[in-house]
Amino acid sequence: MNELIATGLTKRYGATRALSGLDIRLISGTVIGIAGPNGAGKSTLMRVLSGEERPDSGDLVLVRDGQATRDFKVAVVHQEPQVWPNLSVWKNLEVGREEEERASQNRGDAETEKILRLLSIDMFADFELVDLPLAVHQRVEIARAMLHKADVFLFDEPNSALTDEESKALFELMERLAQAGKIVILVTHRLNDLVSACSDVMILREGRIVAELRGDSALTEAAIAAQLTLTEHVATTTSAVGGTPKTPMKDQKVLLALKSCADAAGAFQNVDLDVRAGTVLVLAGVEGSGARELTQVIGQFRPANPGRTNGCATEYIAASRKHTVFSNMSVAENLAIRLGRDRMTTAAGTLSLAAINRLADNSVRRYTIKVGHHSNPVTSLSGGNQQKVVLGATLETNADIIVVEEPTRGVDISSKREIYALLKSYCRAGKAVVLFCTEVPEMYDVADEVVVLSRGSIAGRISMSEISNVSHLVEVIARFERKEAHAQIS
C-alpha cells in the first residue's frame, strides 16, 4: 500500500491564496475524488501535485512500500490528452525513451505490448493517433505514464468527451490501477462520476480540504452538491441580485425563435427554442451535450441549419478571456471596440477621442470597474475586472440579445455578484440574455429559465420559479441528464 502525503501546502498568486495550508493523505487501493467549486484551488493543487509548480511552503512525500521519498513520478491524464497525433501509437510511446528502446529493443517492445494489451489498445499500435478516437488518445497517455512507472495518476476531467461506455471502461481501468498500488486521483465537476468511480471524495474549498465523504451512505450526489454549494449559497442569499418580480415568461415577446435547428457540424439536432425578451436563459449541459455549441449558434458565432436569419442585433462573448480581451489596448479602447460609427465619431466623421473618453468614464462607473484610470492597459486589471470590461463593452452596444459563455469563469465572488446584477438589469430593458454555465449555483443565481441539453438535444426545460434551492436545481438537472442517457441506451 502506497501513500501520498501533503502537509501544509501553501501557494500564493499575488494577493490571492490559492492553497492555504492544505493537508491531504491519499492512499492507494481505491480511486480518490477531489471536488470543489470554481476558484477553490483545484487546478493549483493539481499543478503542485504534478510538480508543475512549487508550493511556497509545505511538504509532499510519497510513502512507497513503507519508505518515504520525495522522488516520485506523477502522470496527468488530461481532458485533452497531450499526445502526438501525427505519430502512431507505438511511436507515441517511444518518444522520450528512444535511448532505452535502442539499448534493449526486445524488452521494451514486449513491455509496451503488454501494457497496450492491458489497456486493450494493442490492435491500434500501428495507427496514427489522428485517425483514432479520443478514448484511445487517453489510453495512450495512460500507457505512457505506466511505461514511465508513474506512482501517482491524476485524472483531470478525463471523461468529459467520452461516451458512457467509454467512461465506464475508463473508471474500471482507474480502479485496476488503484488496486495495483498506484495512487489514483479523479478531479471532475460531474457529481455522478464522483459517486460511481470513487469510494472516497475530498472536498476542497478556499485552498483547504474541508470535508471527506466516504462510504455508500455518506457519498451521494446530494451530499457532494451540498458541500460544493455551501459557500456560494451564502453569497446568493446576501446578494442584492435575487427576487426580480417578473411577468410570466409566456407573455414576453419572442426575440428569436429556433425551429428544428441543427448545428452545421452536428453538435446538436432538432432544437426548438424561444429566446424571450426580459429573460435570462441559461443553457446547461456537459461538454459534448451541444449546450455550448447551441449558445454559440445563438450568438451568431457558429453556423447552423437553418441559419439564424432573424435580424435582431446579437453580441457574443466567448468563454476564455484570451478570446475576448484585447491585451494590447487600454481599458477605454476595450470598452469602445464593439461600438459603431454612430457612437464614436465627430460630425466630420473622424474618430472622437473625447467621445471614447466620456464613454469609458461612464462605463467604468456603471460597471464598477476597479481601475486607476481608463487609459491603463486592460491587462493591468484583475480577471474579474477584465470580465466586467468585456461585458461592459458588450452591454454598451445595446444589442437585443447578449450571449455569454461561462460569464464568471475565473472571477472572484464579489465580481460575480456584480456581473449577475448587470445581466439581470440589462434584461429588464426588454433585452434577452443567453448564458452557457457550468456551475449550478451560478444558474441558480442568475437564470429565469434553464434549458438542459444532453447528447445533442434538449433534455428538459426548467422554470426557475419552480426551484426552491440550489440542491433542488442540481437534482432536477441531473434527473434530466440521466433520463436522456437512459432513453439513448434503451
Next chain:
Amino acid sequence: MSSELELVGVTAEKRAKANWFGTQSGLNSLRLMGLAVGIALIALAFGIQKPQFFSAANLLTLLRSMVPLGIIALAQMQVILVGEIDLSVGAVYGLTSVVLAAFWLGGGGAPFEMSLIPAMLLALVTAGLAGLLCGFLVLRAGLPSFIATLGALNIAQGLQLLLGNAATFTPEYNDPLPPDWERSFFNALGGLQVGGSIPTEIFWLFAAAILFWIVRHRTIFGFRLVAIGGNAEAAKVAKLPIVKYKYIVFLLSGLAAGVAGIVDFSYVGSVGPSDAGSLLFSVIAAVVIGGASLSGGRGTVLGTLLGVILLSLLNNGLALLGVGSFAQLLFIGLVTVIAVWIDILSQKLIRKAGQRAAETAGRVLK
C-alpha cells in the same frame, strides 16, 4: 481614525494616477523621443564631420530620398499592425512604373500604346490588383502572408521584366516624343522644382503622412486595425469586419507602392527594368524601427516616420562621409538591430511600470 484612513487612501490613489502618467504613457512617448534624440545625435555627428550635411541643398536631398520609402512604409505599417506582412511592395513599386512607361511610351513588351492618363490609371489599377491578389491569397486561400506576398513579389518582378523588355524608358528622349502637355504634366507629379529647388515629389510624402495619420489615429478603421492585430480571435468574437479590413489594408499597401513608383519615376525621369532595388528591406526595417510589432497590434505613424528618417539619414550621411556602399549596408544593419533591441528593452520597462501602477491601483481601490 476613519477620516485619516480615507485621506491616506485618496493620496495613494492620486499617487497611483500620477505614477501612471509619469511612467507608462510617459515611457511610451519617451521611446519615440529616444528615437528622435538618437536621430538628432547622429545628424549632429554627420554635421560636425561634414558641415555641408546641414546645407539646405543636402537637407532637401535627404527629404526627397525619404519619399518612396516613407509612402510605402506608412502603408506597410498598417499591414504589420494587423499581423500580416507584404513583401511584394518593392516589386509592385517597380512594376507600376514600368507598366506606366511601357504603355505610355511604347518600346517595351506592351502590346499597344495609350496616352498618359489611361496609362497612369492602368498602372495604378495594376498596383491595386497586386494588393488585392495578396489579400485574396491570404484571406481567401489561407496562405501565410509571408508566402503569398513572396509569390506576388516574384510575379510582379517577372511581369516587370517581361513588360520592360530590358529597355530603359525616358519620356524626355523618347521616340516618338509624347505631347508637350503630357510631359509637363508627368514632370509636375514629382520632378518639377517649385519655390527654387523643392521637387514636388516631397509633397506626396506630406500628403501620405497626413492621410495615414488620419486613417490610423482618427478613424474607426484604424482603431479596429489595432484590435484585429492585437487579438484576432477576440476580434472574431466581437464580430469586427476582419476580412474586409485586411483586404483594404493590402489594397492600400499595393496602391501606396504604385503611387511611390509613379512619382519616383517622374522625379528620376527614367525607369529601367530592375528598378525595385532593396526597397523592401528598408521598408520593413523602417516600420520595425518605428516600434511596430511583427506579431501585430502595435504600430504608429509617427514611429514609422522616425524609422524612415533614421534609415534615410544614415544613407545620406554615410554617403556624404564617403563611406563605401558596402560598409553602409553594414552600418544600416547594425543600427536596425540595435534600434529594435532598444525598443524591446523599453517595452519591457513600460510593461513593468504598468504592472507596478496597476498593483498600486489595485491595493488602493480594493
